Amino acid sequence: MNEHPSAAELQDFATSAARACEACQGLSPKAAAQRLGADGLLGLLAPEPHGLGLHRAFARPVIAAAAARRLGFPLVETLAASSLLAAAAPSIAEAVLSGHEVLTAARAGSVSAAWADGAMVLNGITGEFPMALDAHWLLTPVMHGTAGPALAIVDLAAVGHEVEPRGELDIDRPRGALRFTDHRLPPSRFIDQGELLSAHRADDLLLSANDLHECARSALDLALAHVSARSQFGRKLVSFQALRHDLARARMGLENGERLIEQALAASPDAALAAAELAYAHAAAVTPGIAEMALQMHGGMGFTWDVPTHFYLRRIRAQVASLGAAEARDRVAERAIAQALAPLPA
């Protein structure tokens, strides 16, 4: 059942995803996890028996529903990690995808890993990750001396870990970082198989791009509603062409990004990472400006807690702080230049 869903299937799915996310409003992250897990939403993408083994496109309505409601939960992180966990750490997959334990993920950092006495010893600091104080597991990139980039699954509940709260940007999903000093990781929680890593990265970037889009779309909707209702100079703000054109441009930015997300969703496994990097680089470049514009269009109201626009902006900015447009573009540039220099297929 790993096929691209039809529009009708997605619509059905969107309705149940919205209901599930609605039910999570006001719940603690752990309670939300159980609710989402019981509905099967966390294991959407993981292969059976851990999950439903659905096409990645099914993640879109779930991410949309969660972003619009500003769900305080590491949803993208969990969905993106689900296949990886199922393959490399089945018992953790079981606990996380059923909603009994919460997993979060860092995208960057400077953690080194080295073998010593039958364990992987970690040193250094992770990049920022969301839901830092509520998660049981942390998936973090590490650099292994000889084997190159890898991922470590760290048990945050184990003694000796002190998560450092970081930044105030994302109020819905407070962030933190973790410092390791000679932390001994059980070998089974160290993942360095290239294919698993790149598939995980592709899913993570694609779903993150999607999340950025949904946050920007929510902010844009708020701006549309505000300028349609508010009058100044004796007319509705929406009648001013300068605002209409800015709104249209923002809409085009999302429409353009949609093309890249669609392309990444349709990509074959060997093209998936490149397509996801491109989609993410675009989303990271375009969505912050859309949320900032949306805030501006609210005037003073935008600067208050009376309208939720700033929450979306915060979420977007916190996300691109951990993986920015420029870094994402570096990867795109590498591929684009290599492709331009390669001969055209005959």
Next chain:
Amino acid sequence: MQAQAHGSSVTAADPAAYRLGVRAWLEAELPQHWRADQLGYRAPATAELYDWERRMHAAGYAGMAWPTAYGGQGLTIREHLIVNQEIGRLAMPLSANSLGKELVGPILLEIGSEEQKLRFIPRLLRMEEIWCQGFSEPEAGSDLARIRTRAEKTASGWRINGQKIWTSLADRADYCLLLARTGSLEDRHGSLSLFALPMGARGITVRPIRQMTEAEGFCEVFLDDVEIGDDALIGSVNEGWRAAIEVLSVERATNRMYRGWRFENEFRHLVRVCAAEPTLRHVLADRHYRQQLAASWADIEIVKRYAVDVVERLAQGQRIGQHGSFMKLHWSEAHQRFAVLALEILALGWASDTPEIANARRRFEEIYLQGRAETIFAGTTEIQLGIIADRILQLPRGG
């Protein structure tokens, strides 16, 4: 009607084989010296271009999705896409009858009479009749509802008086797709009609306008008591605008479908010149330029994907509404950004004006200058933004 405009149900049995066939034919037949990314490039003369396009059609690579009865290939819009992708891959000269093939053909297929389809479409495909588009007027540019050129009913047909401007190729065209007023000006869009105006008719004066790029064929057209027959009317009286706009909104999404792939060809050209030239090689290692190249690459992928998505939607019989406005707005601005980047990069090679750099500079200067028109014609940037605001976002207009 969609089926007619976008292809019968016949599909080339094997798309991959079809593609290889197109690719091999173009590779073998397109002269090297007409390829703008090759040294020794020279633009083809008009007659050479007509001949080339005639041969393309004879080989099966024009009118892919049009019925064979009108000279088309009887295939679908999917084959149209494949041919365009292959055309885009090469730095091929632009069509000398693009208004005929991209605008007039689809309009005739949609609202023309059977006689008109049989009469006009095969000839424009065979390059026997070249078309121009007479919409814009001195007082009616973005606001086409203010068109004043008037067509009055006579006993045997229509009498036309007025003036058109910015009429590309009017100096060589055999026919003009004319939008003229057939009722009162107050009715704005509701009293405009479309005509196939023979450019050889008495009373037509064509005056050239010197274009910024020095490219020939930009004209203004004066119409003084021009008499044309009843059969010149396309579609119904006073329905010209509605029909035109319907077709135009699809055309905006489908015309020059090769665009994204040509854009990629330009990108390749620029990167390859940088890699080959010692004075430019540092560009490819410089993060500032790499970031900009990556942004252009994303732009290109978006243009390509829009085309692929539109073809799929049309092939499945879905409507594309006003989505062509996103495409037009995006590609025109993205192309301008890329041209600016190319000029900036190539200027860094000033110390060694090798033939490769000189050739690239010539090409990208032309693209840069021509690019300035791309946000003006076919509905300006501001008009596209207005369409998105009004029709897609459906923002209320009133005060």
